[in-house]
Amino acid sequence: MRRACVRVPVAAALALPLALAPTVAQAGGKAGDGSSLGDAKGGRQGQNITVRTKVRTTVAGGSGTGRTGSLSSADGNWTPPACWYEPAFSPKEIQSTVKTWRGIGDLPLIGGIGDLVGDMLDARYKDGKPYKDYNLDKQGEGMFWAAAVNPNRKDDPEASSCDKPPFWVNNGQTPDEPLAVSPKVLAEYAYDELPIPGTEVTTAPAGETKVNLPTWVWLDKARFKKVSVTASLPGTGLSATTTAEPKSLHLDPGTPDARTTPASGDCPINADGGIGAPYEPGRANDTPPCGVTYLRSGAYPLRATVTWQITWTSTTDPGGTLPPGTFGATQNVTVQEIQSINR
Template sequence: MYSSVGGDPAGIADDKAHYQGGKPYKNFNATRNDRGMWWVGVKNKDMGQDPGAGACNRKPFWVDAGKDPGAPEAVNTKTLADLAYQRTRVPDAEVELKPANRSTVNLPTWIWLDKARFKEVTVRAELPGTGLWAETIAKPVGLHLDPGTDDAETYPASGECAINDDDSIGTPYAKGDSDQTPPCGVRYLRATAGQPYQLRASVTWEVTWRGAGKTGGDLTNGTFETTKDMDVQEIQSINR
């Protein structure tokens, strides 16, 4: 692996002669952190006799602040992006329902997700003294509904509820909306018989990253699911 170094640690002094006289650097002692830093190959003792350990033998080399070292196994902005990705935590995929947990055959269940919980999440990772940094941006891109039975219809028909302009999903149920079609929801066509339907709501988060030196790219999207038990009853009526 490679690591950044400051000052003149043991092992570096012996190589100074290699850099004097302007080949390949005119000023070996240019170690100001705001301008850059020297990097050197360091063998990982934990690798034991691993042949890969022997590849970390490059002489000290200069890297300007904020630039990737460009050496195999060296920490770079993509490494930091992966670290930030591991530390990214998004809110639970908790949705609101009306009616909640209990519905009636042919009566739409309204489903929505509060915009206060459904917002972009950013995590940053840095390598001190090098000017190297990267941050991940996790952005919610949609909600998928699976009613848990074929005897149901979703709204919209695809089951994919899009994000509204205000970053919310769906529309909260309001009094008097029982005869309306929800923009995001489900309608059960058959009552449950002892066992509730398992309504699954999956939120997909699109994850990208950006870093020092105008680096960046896409990372693996994340999908997080919540399950609701839905009891569905028949409409009771009396015939005379």
């Protein structure tokens, strides 16, 4: 009987046995120091199989509230990377993977696939095309790098763009690959991990206001402060810290029949870190530093969006800026006519 030819991607062949093996990290889990771990689930992105990322993140600062969201880039042409390449396999792990594949060749419904896959992997990693004997003579001198997916963007079509099979990189060297993990890539990944507080503003009058009556809007300075996330890759010395700082609040009253203060709808950050000013009794007819005046009665979706300035630093890179991020929320406002009685 002639054996059928089965084609299996190299990355898939390497990842499947490892995906079946126990892992130290589990998706969404915590490291021993309390820091969060990256995606720990090897999975299929389109037709590509990816390894579990080893990137860790830790948070400094924060909103003090569990209500958080992710930033949207203010630059429509930029998003954090959906995938990258990072150190993944030692020579012994590549050798062990081949052995695992050959060991499953006699399982029901598998038939000779295990040996076929083993032959394919050996052709690349053992027989000198391009590696010989799994690079066992270089054990401890480097790693095979493989594709890892940003767990926040696993459904992004770009997550399948890292489609190279694992390749060798000596310790201390940077591969000639634009998507190779670097301090900047880690900084951009940390962008996705920033815990941004919810943007529900405080208003006065609260929830219900009157036509032509200024509605005061403000945000608590205690909740809106700098927050930083450090992303690091253990064993490489690579890390980067990304910091978000609130810069302004934009108000969209939800109707053209309204005036915002300032007229642009952009309320800047105060010197004390707050936005706008809390309403005080007796100031109902004053112009608020941040607010909206509705000109017609009705129910309107008031949307408040905070713009955050993003910077990053690293001990091994000069650092710099990333595109500003925005995060907003919508709340309903009811506007009533002021009733008067003529005698």
